[in-house]
Amino acid sequence: MIEAASLTKRYGKTLAVEDLSFSVTPGTVTGFLGPNGAGKSTTMRMILGLDNPTSGDVRIGGKRYGELRHPLRTVGALLDAKWVHPNRSARAHLTWMARSNQIPARRVDEVLEAVGLSGVANRRAGGFSLGMSQRLGLAAALLGDPEVLLFDEPVNGLDPEGILWIRRFMHRLADEGRTVFVSSHLLSEMALTATELVVIGRGKLIAQSSTDEFVARASGETVRVRSAAPDVLAKALRAEGAELTESEDALLVSGMDSTRIGEVALANSVALSELSPERGSLEQAFMHITGDSVEYHAGSGPVMAESASDIPDPLTTAAK
Numbered sequence: 001m002i003e004a005a006s007l008t009k010r011y012g013k014t015l016a017v018e019d020l021s022f023s024v025t026p027g028t029v030t031g032f033l034g035p036n037g038a039g040k041s042t043t044m045r046m047i048l049g050l051d052n053p054t055s056g057d058v059r060i061g062g063k064r065y066g067e068l069r070h071p072l073r074t075v076g077a078l079l080d081a082k083w084v085h086p087n088r089s090a091r092a093h094l095t096w097m098a099r100s101n102q103i104p105a106r107r108v109d110e111v112l113e114a115v116g117l118s119g120v121a122n123r124r125a126g127g128f129s130l131g132m133s134q135r136l137g138l139a140a141a142l143l144g145d146p147e148v149l150l151f152d153e154p155v156n157g158l159d160p161e162g163i164l165w166i167r168r169f170m171h172r173l174a175d176e177g178r179t180v181f182v183s184s185h186l187l188s189e190m191a192l193t194a195t196e197l198v199v200i201g202r203g204k205l206i207a208q209s210s211t212d213e214f215v216a217r218a219s220g221e222t223v224r225v226r227s228a229a230p231d232v233l234a235k236a237l238r239a240e241g242a243e244l245t246e247s248e249d250a251l252l253v254s255g256m257d258s259t260r261i262g263e264v265a266l267a268n269s270v271a272l273s274e275l276s277p278e279r280g281s282l283e284q285a286f287m288h289i290t291g292d293s294v295e296y297h298a299g300s301g302p303v304m305a306e307s308a309s310d311i312p313d314p315l316t317t318a319a320k
C-alpha cells in the first residue's frame with residue numbers, strides 16, 4: 001500500500017508536484033499516468049526517499065521510506081535500467097546488491113530465473129540490450145521479495161515482445177498480491193497494463209479511478225450493432241432516445257447500453273448479429289478530461305495485441 005498525502009515538491013520556481021494525494025492498493029497494477037514533465041518521476045523519487053517533499057508526505061505500508069527497517073525487502077524499484085556497472089555480470093551485480101542488503105545469496109539465482117536471464121547471468125551487463133537491461137533491473141527490484149514495486153516508464157524503448165513481456169510480468173506480480181505502481185506517458189499501453197489509474201497533469205491530481213471508469217467518464221460508451229433490419233432497429237432505438245451513427249455495415253449507438261439495445265431489438269422482433277460495446281481510447285479520455293490544461297501529445301508507442309503467445313513467460317518459475 002502506498003499513500004501520498006498533500007505531497008508537494010518545489011524546485012526553485014518550478015512546482016513539480018502540487019498537493020498530490022492518492023493511494024495505491026495491493027493486488028492490482030496501478031498506472032501512474034501523465035504527460036512528460038507532469039511530475040511522475042519526482043513523485044516516484046519521493047516515494048523512495050531519493051528526494052524530500054517540500055511539504056506533505058508519502059508512506060509505504062504506513063511508514064516513510066526512511067523509517068523502513070529493510071527497505072529492499074519492502075519496496076523494489078526500477079527507475080533507470082542502465083545504472084548497472086557495465087563490466088559487471090548480471091550475477092555479480094545482483095550478488096553485490098544482495099550482500100549489501102543482507103539478502104541471502106540463493107535469492108540471486110531465483111530472481112535471474114524469474115526474469116529469464118539465467119542463461120546470460122555471467123555475461124557483462126554492459127553488453128545487454130535494453131530489454132535485457134530492463135529484465136536485470138526487474139530482477140534487482142525483486143531481490144528483496146518486496147510487497148511493493150515501483151516502475152518508472154518500464155517499456156520506454158522496448159520492442160513489441162519486450163513490452164508484452166513486461167506487461168505480463170506486472171500482471172503476474174499483482175496476481176501474487178503485490179502493490180505494483182507503474183508510470184507511463186504511453187496511454188494506450190496503460191490501458192492494457194493497468195486496472196487502476198492515478199492520472200496527473202502539471203504536478204496535480206487529475207483523476208484516481210479504475211481505467212474503465214476513467215475512459216467511460218471521459219469518452220462515453222459506443223455500442224456497435226449489426227442486424228438484418230438496420231432501418232427498423234435504427235428507428236426504434238432513436239425513438240428510445242439513443243444517438244446513432246452509421247458505419248459501413250453497422251450502427252454505432254451512443255447514449256444507451258448494450259442491455260437496453262438488446263431489449264429494444266427484441267421488442268421490435270429484430271434479430272441481432274452483433275452487439276459489441278466499443279470503449280474509447282485512453283488518449284481520448286485524457287485529452288477530454290485535461291482539455292488544454294496540460295501539454296499532452298499521445299505517445300507513439302504501439303498498442304500491442306495479446307497475440308505473441310509464443311513468447312516464453314519465465315514467471316512460471318518466479319519465486320513467491
Ligand SMILES: Nc1ncnc2c1ncn2[C@@H]1O[C@H](COP(=O)(O)OP(=O)(O)OP(=O)(O)O)[C@@H](O)[C@H]1O
Nearest residue numbers: 011014016034035036037038039040041042043185
Ligand atoms: N532536480 C530537478 N531540478 C529542477 N527541476 C526539476 C528537477 N526534477 C524535475 N524537475 C522539474 O519538475 C517537473 C516534473 O518533472 P518530472 O521528471 O517529475 O516529470 P515526469 O512526469 O516524470 O516527466 P518525464 O516523463 O518527462 O520524466 C518538470 O518541470 C521538471 O523540469
